Amino acid sequence: MGRHSDNWIMTAQCPSRLGTVDVVTRFLKENACYITEQHSFDDRLSGRFFIRTEFRPEAEGFEAASFETGFAERAAEFGMTFELTPPDRRMPVVIMVSKADHCLNDLLYRYRIGQLPIDIRAIVSNHPDLANLAEWHGIPYHHFPITPDTKPEQEAQVWQVVEETGAELVILARYMQVLSSDLCEKLSGRAINIHHSLLPGFKGARPYHQAYEKGVKLVGATAHYINDDLDEGPIITQGVEPVSHADYPEDLVAKGRDVECLTLAHAVALHVERRVFLHARRTVVFDR
Amino acid sequence: MGRHSDNWIMTAQCPSRLGTVDVVTRFLKENACYITEQHSFDDRLSGRFFIRTEFRPEAEGFEAASFETGFAERAAEFGMTFELTPPDRRMPVVIMVSKADHCLNDLLYRYRIGQLPIDIRAIVSNHPDLANLAEWHGIPYHHFPITPDTKPEQEAQVWQVVEETGAELVILARYMQVLSSDLCEKLSGRAINIHHSLLPGFKGARPYHQAYEKGVKLVGATAHYINDDLDEGPIITQGVEPVSHADYPEDLVAKGRDVECLTLAHAVALHVERRVFLHARRTVVFDR
Amino acid sequence: MGRHSDNWIMTAQCPSRLGTVDVVTRFLKENACYITEQHSFDDRLSGRFFIRTEFRPEAEGFEAASFETGFAERAAEFGMTFELTPPDRRMPVVIMVSKADHCLNDLLYRYRIGQLPIDIRAIVSNHPDLANLAEWHGIPYHHFPITPDTKPEQEAQVWQVVEETGAELVILARYMQVLSSDLCEKLSGRAINIHHSLLPGFKGARPYHQAYEKGVKLVGATAHYINDDLDEGPIITQGVEPVSHADYPEDLVAKGRDVECLTLAHAVALHVERRVFLHARRTVVFDR
Amino acid sequence: MGRHSDNWIMTAQCPSRLGTVDVVTRFLKENACYITEQHSFDDRLSGRFFIRTEFRPEAEGFEAASFETGFAERAAEFGMTFELTPPDRRMPVVIMVSKADHCLNDLLYRYRIGQLPIDIRAIVSNHPDLANLAEWHGIPYHHFPITPDTKPEQEAQVWQVVEETGAELVILARYMQVLSSDLCEKLSGRAINIHHSLLPGFKGARPYHQAYEKGVKLVGATAHYINDDLDEGPIITQGVEPVSHADYPEDLVAKGRDVECLTLAHAVALHVERRVFLHARRTVVFDR
Incomplete structure (x- = not known):
């Protein structure tokens, strides 16, 4: 546990609705981010969706701020809250x-x-x-x-x-x-x-x-x-x-x-x- | 678990007191019974003694009834209750x-x-x-x-x-x-x-x-x-x-x-x- | 383990490459399939990508055959093999x-x-x-x-x-x-x-x-x-x-x-x- | 594990033979030692006997040296090696x-x-x-x-x-x-x-x-x-x-x-x- 990682982490949650995974993975693709590990779960009793994604940018010049701004627009449509964590953050x-x-x-x-x-x-x-x-x-x-x-x-x-x-x-x-x-x-x-x-x-x-x-x-x-x-x-x-x-x-x-x-x-x-x-x-x- | 055994089992308990193990093991020795496994515990908070002994008679003609009668006399002195179980009893x-x-x-x-x-x-x-x-x-x-x-x-x-x-x-x-x-x-x-x-x-x-x-x-x-x-x-x-x-x-x-x-x-x-x-x-x- | 499920399961694997998750999740979205659970892993040592998705079609008339044909085209580009399993298949x-x-x-x-x-x-x-x-x-x-x-x-x-x-x-x-x-x-x-x-x-x-x-x-x-x-x-x-x-x-x-x-x-x-x-x-x- | 104990510990082993437990427990009784926990095992494949006893002397003036000397005589008859450990020994x-x-x-x-x-x-x-x-x-x-x-x-x-x-x-x-x-x-x-x-x-x-x-x-x-x-x-x-x-x-x-x-x-x-x-x-x- 507690492993070192070269990857960025994005976590998000929102009410269950068609397209919750796609909104995350498509944005990552568009930003040339390679997903190394992903786990999502839909809690059918509470109707709530959860996702955690590890990824690494494949293009140079990845900018967290503009990534977040860009994704916030799409997330808003789903009522999705999210968090972005850089590699090796303590x-x-x-x-x-x-x-x-x-x-x-x-x-x-x-x-x-x-x-x-x-x-x-x-x-x-x-x-x-x-x-x-x-x-x-x-x-x-x-x-x-x-x-x-x-x-x-x-x-x-x-x-x-x-x-x-x-x-x-x-x-x-x-x-x-x-x-x-x-x-x-x-x-x-x-x-x-x-x-x-x-x-x-x-x-x-x-x-x-x-x-x-x-x-x-x-x-x-x-x-x-x-x-x-x-x-x-x-x-x-x-x-x-x-x-x-x-x-x-x-x-x-x-x-x-x-x-x-x-x-x-x-x-x-x-x-x-x-x-x-x-x-x-x-x-x-x-x-x- | 639940293993087959060729051994007799004797279990006993009584209030804690000097000699509780000896009364059991001496009697077994006197009756030529070889102890293959024994476990005793004295609960210091409740002042109670517990013992479980597996043994096999080494002499011919071991008789459970006379063994029990004989041991009952000695056990009485300690207020000890005991039980004898023959090998392979179901x-x-x-x-x-x-x-x-x-x-x-x-x-x-x-x-x-x-x-x-x-x-x-x-x-x-x-x-x-x-x-x-x-x-x-x-x-x-x-x-x-x-x-x-x-x-x-x-x-x-x-x-x-x-x-x-x-x-x-x-x-x-x-x-x-x-x-x-x-x-x-x-x-x-x-x-x-x-x-x-x-x-x-x-x-x-x-x-x-x-x-x-x-x-x-x-x-x-x-x-x-x-x-x-x-x-x-x-x-x-x-x-x-x-x-x-x-x-x-x-x-x-x-x-x-x-x-x-x-x-x-x-x-x-x-x-x-x-x-x-x-x-x-x-x-x-x-x-x- | 071995649980009953109302969900379809899609599994796939291919060499690691940008877009491996997106090709799966986008196709599911386009086919109105809601992802209830997803897990992907990229093995950095072997350079191989693995994904398992559980989903349920939200629109009527989901057809496995046409789904498979449609996805096969996209999968081919990634050298991806995949398998589709219907709900409750024994x-x-x-x-x-x-x-x-x-x-x-x-x-x-x-x-x-x-x-x-x-x-x-x-x-x-x-x-x-x-x-x-x-x-x-x-x-x-x-x-x-x-x-x-x-x-x-x-x-x-x-x-x-x-x-x-x-x-x-x-x-x-x-x-x-x-x-x-x-x-x-x-x-x-x-x-x-x-x-x-x-x-x-x-x-x-x-x-x-x-x-x-x-x-x-x-x-x-x-x-x-x-x-x-x-x-x-x-x-x-x-x-x-x-x-x-x-x-x-x-x-x-x-x-x-x-x-x-x-x-x-x-x-x-x-x-x-x-x-x-x-x-x-x-x-x-x-x-x- | 590693618990504090007010008890003495005696451990011993020897070839299997009738009386191996009795020789230990009788000596303890004779020396007014109360056994708080005992565990013995006879390995039927190797024909070897092992015993560990925790006890506390109930009379004043317990002397380890004379205890050991006294027991050594009896142990010799069984080819038994033994060790005595005082309470709280580090x-x-x-x-x-x-x-x-x-x-x-x-x-x-x-x-x-x-x-x-x-x-x-x-x-x-x-x-x-x-x-x-x-x-x-x-x-x-x-x-x-x-x-x-x-x-x-x-x-x-x-x-x-x-x-x-x-x-x-x-x-x-x-x-x-x-x-x-x-x-x-x-x-x-x-x-x-x-x-x-x-x-x-x-x-x-x-x-x-x-x-x-x-x-x-x-x-x-x-x-x-x-x-x-x-x-x-x-x-x-x-x-x-x-x-x-x-x-x-x-x-x-x-x-x-x-x-x-x-x-x-x-x-x-x-x-x-x-x-x-x-x-x-x-x-x-x-x-x-």
């Missing part, structure tokens, strides 16, 4: 954490070796604990403590960092505070959380302890976009791990770390590669 | 079904080739649909229709079959009726149900439709002992299957069939090989 | 078996409940053992014994059945004879074999015994198109199953049955849904 | 690397948070590249360059580090040099290598490129004890990852990193928790 990202560092450590490693096309602009935490880790990777670390009373101010600080860094994605890498509805709204469709259970099972606090009590034989993790219904945001991907009676709650916590890391990293890769489409409460994911 | 079983036949078909195949050490004495259904399948395998099929009014009578018929066949295990292979508390109690610890979701997610009816609505990326199945709290019985094993946005509810139903079959067959094999211990609301499973 | 199939019946039983079950869009026209075996199973499902069973001396004659009989039934796919469901180069050639691209190992590990006979000797911790199965290099045909899909030291060779055989059934059924579903493209020694698979 | 370890750092980074993280009960005494490499990573974790880093001519000298340096640090385990975390037969022999049973393929498939160099050529649909990794038959040492554990036609060799390399990390970490945890028994060319693994 998406600006802010990561939020609390005290647990396994997901952060994992993301930083992938970032460091160039496996994830992201540009981590800042790490924000309500605790000072992980400042060292950020420092070693040369990333600004903002410690914004939070109490019930200061929550609005703290969230304003968070939002300021997001704005000032130009972050297009916020990754909640085991950030243990519930975001306000207001912040959820502002971050809608561009904040990914990792919940340490196979949602919708075991919502809320201490899911591994809940899982132990219930005696499940599988634990897992769910990466999802946040919305203001806690633990109910649209799911991007889920991972799973077998467990046994011999796993006490602390063992489930330990076993869960790996699956949390992998599931979150997978979801981030899917998002930054523009493979995830959000529509209403569900996602369309064009995984490789 | 557990008498009754299977309950409704209209869906995938789990039944799967169990009958494993039974036919000798992969599951069970003896299917009867198939009971509230519908006539699967009589042919039973007939081809030469197994008596009882059609006991049910309505809200006749439920007590129908369950009495079911119970009569269980009693008359000497069934030690009842397998609910997609039987779509809720058993009464009374029947649940009678079958406590010896009736296995397959629920078509990763419990505790998606309890109740039409779990695949619930899963579609929620947009999950994994579906699964849960095999559990029944108790009078519907879909809440102690879990034996769980299976899982990745799904995508392109899977409509009917696709989830189709994909779920395989994982339901495998999960139920696995749970049955674990049970009949005496690998499952039930204590309170959880199980201890000594899988290979 | 591919005519011949299954070859020897004595082991687990894969056959599994395929017959999926066939019986309509999960696989195939039409099983005949079952061919070099042994009489599985005639009963065929009979119960109402499928002609041909027992063609084979010896080293009679191999050419036996293969002629097999070929005659393939020809007379109009079979487009031959499934080797644990058929334990090596096909001659001549028959392999005739069946090129339309005969799927299940090998009971994770090829290229453990080629040849008794792979589970080889796996036991080696002490592997995973066994698996490989579904592949046959070619005249035994156990080396292009791979369609592979499945895997964890094993342990406690699994003797006979246990590996038993555990392997499930993964063989699932892997073969998956490969057959992919093939009949036109999701597999064969090019040189590798496949392109557009799985859901 | 096994001294040396890690060998080349340039790839994913496995090292993963092990260091688990070490740092205390998830693996190891004590990393030194990191040895034939390249200088990973010195920074070692430094940040405060671990001595030895850069021992190697050429065909200097191999004996370099291995002597490596061996000196192993000796001086008292390392009981050497982890080859993507060390890309073949060890000499001599060093293999010295490290027999206490050096774990991670090979980036599902051995026995794709031995030797560039296994992901081999896998791409072959068109496999699964890649994986194998953690094994080294021996002087390269890539043929006894397997401890294996991991697997699905791949597709869209994964080029460089994608397989990237996807493989995760499964290599997890597989190696799992093998190390199994080894240091004394869950792996080595006998001839195979292992017995008592996983949780």
Whole structure:
């Protein structure tokens, strides 16, 4: 995942209607763009169309701006929204954490070796604990403590960092505070959380302890976009791990770390590669 | 799973206390029984001890009855309950079904080739649909229709079959009726149900439709002992299957069939090989 | 897998060149065909393009013949080969078996409940053992014994059945004879074999015994198109199953049955849904 | 995995014979040791017995030395070798690397948070590249360059580090040099290598490129004890990852990193928790 690519990516969605694919592919042909990979899906229940295209211009002098202007005219006819992403673009990202560092450590490693096309602009935490880790990777670390009373101010600080860094994605890498509805709204469709259970099972606090009590034989993790219904945001991907009676709650916590890391990293890769489409409460994911 | 074995199996459980393993292994040694596989576990939270031993008598003239009498004396001191299972014993079983036949078909195949050490004495259904399948395998099929009014009578018929066949295990292979508390109690610890979701997610009816609505990326199945709290019985094993946005509810139903079959067959094999211990609301499973 | 569909399917491949997608999608648009799902891939190493499109005609009076004639003209320019499959078409199939019946039983079950869009026209075996199973499902069973001396004659009989039934796919469901180069050639691209190992590990006979000797911790199965290099045909899909030291060779055989059934059924579903493209020694698979 | 434990661990093996379990459990009982978990296995093909016991002394004043002396007398009669491990013991370890750092980074993280009960005494490499990573974790880093001519000298340096640090385990975390037969022999049973393929498939160099050529649909990794038959040492554990036609060799390399990390970490945890028994060319693994 998170692969390097020499290709441009175009993603689009609109209501289902004859010609939705053609309007994309014809324009690409006219602009001498060779399609290297394409995936489209029509959701017959919601009547919505989704398409993701990777392509490379074959003629010299490809201009994103004029391409976008040109396509916008045709897209308008279909009520189609679209996005164009240049090759090797690194998406600006802010990561939020609390005290647990396994997901952060994992993301930083992938970032460091160039496996994830992201540009981590800042790490924000309500605790000072992980400042060292950020420092070693040369990333600004903002410690914004939070109490019930200061929550609005703290969230304003968070939002300021997001704005000032130009972050297009916020990754909640085991950030243990519930975001306000207001912040959820502002971050809608561009904040990914990792919940340490196979949602919708075991919502809320201490899911591994809940899982132990219930005696499940599988634990897992769910990466999802946040919305203001806690633990109910649209799911991007889920991972799973077998467990046994011999796993006490602390063992489930330990076993869960790996699956949390992998599931979150997978979801981030899917998002930054523009493979995830959000529509209403569900996602369309064009995984490789 | 479900393997043939030349070995005797002894299983036991009791409160935790010094000497629980020794009382078993010393007795086996004294009776010239060679232990080929042994697994014990002490649950430190509930203070309960579980042991499963496979062994073969090395001297001639091993007598189960006198072995049991002899061991009962020693076990008593520990408040230990135990069970002795001879080699190649086939557990008498009754299977309950409704209209869906995938789990039944799967169990009958494993039974036919000798992969599951069970003896299917009867198939009971509230519908006539699967009589042919039973007939081809030469197994008596009882059609006991049910309505809200006749439920007590129908369950009495079911119970009569269980009693008359000497069934030690009842397998609910997609039987779509809720058993009464009374029947649940009678079958406590010896009736296995397959629920078509990763419990505790998606309890109740039409779990695949619930899963579609929620947009999950994994579906699964849960095999559990029944108790009078519907879909809440102690879990034996769980299976899982990745799904995508392109899977409509009917696709989830189709994909779920395989994982339901495998999960139920696995749970049955674990049970009949005496690998499952039930204590309170959880199980201890000594899988290979 | 193996889902019912109201859609037409068009698949095509050709050398990579600007306009390969456009030539398909524009023609569909011109013929008022709505694309419900599309997947294309350009293999940059071999310079080859592959596309699979599901669509439904929106105008009345869609005619396959004239559609094909019309598209053939445009395809010719790209050196593109293509295939058109109508909705709900059931591919005519011949299954070859020897004595082991687990894969056959599994395929017959999926066939019986309509999960696989195939039409099983005949079952061919070099042994009489599985005639009963065929009979119960109402499928002609041909027992063609084979010896080293009679191999050419036996293969002629097999070929005659393939020809007379109009079979487009031959499934080797644990058929334990090596096909001659001549028959392999005739069946090129339309005969799927299940090998009971994770090829290229453990080629040849008794792979589970080889796996036991080696002490592997995973066994698996490989579904592949046959070619005249035994156990080396292009791979369609592979499945895997964890094993342990406690699994003797006979246990590996038993555990392997499930993964063989699932892997073969998956490969057959992919093939009949036109999701597999064969090019040189590798496949392109557009799985859901 | 890698869990903290308050328990002592005793492991033993010997030829199969009546009384092998009893000699262990009786001695524990006599010394007032409570067995919290026990697993024994008799390999009927090799006629060899293996046992692993976790226990806690219930009386004060448990003395390891006198326990060992006492048990050695009884063990002698069975030709039994055994090992006693105190609670919370951290096994001294040396890690060998080349340039790839994913496995090292993963092990260091688990070490740092205390998830693996190891004590990393030194990191040895034939390249200088990973010195920074070692430094940040405060671990001595030895850069021992190697050429065909200097191999004996370099291995002597490596061996000196192993000796001086008292390392009981050497982890080859993507060390890309073949060890000499001599060093293999010295490290027999206490050096774990991670090979980036599902051995026995794709031995030797560039296994992901081999896998791409072959068109496999699964890649994986194998953690094994080294021996002087390269890539043929006894397997401890294996991991697997699905791949597709869209994964080029460089994608397989990237996807493989995760499964290599997890597989190696799992093998190390199994080894240091004394869950792996080595006998001839195979292992017995008592996983949780």
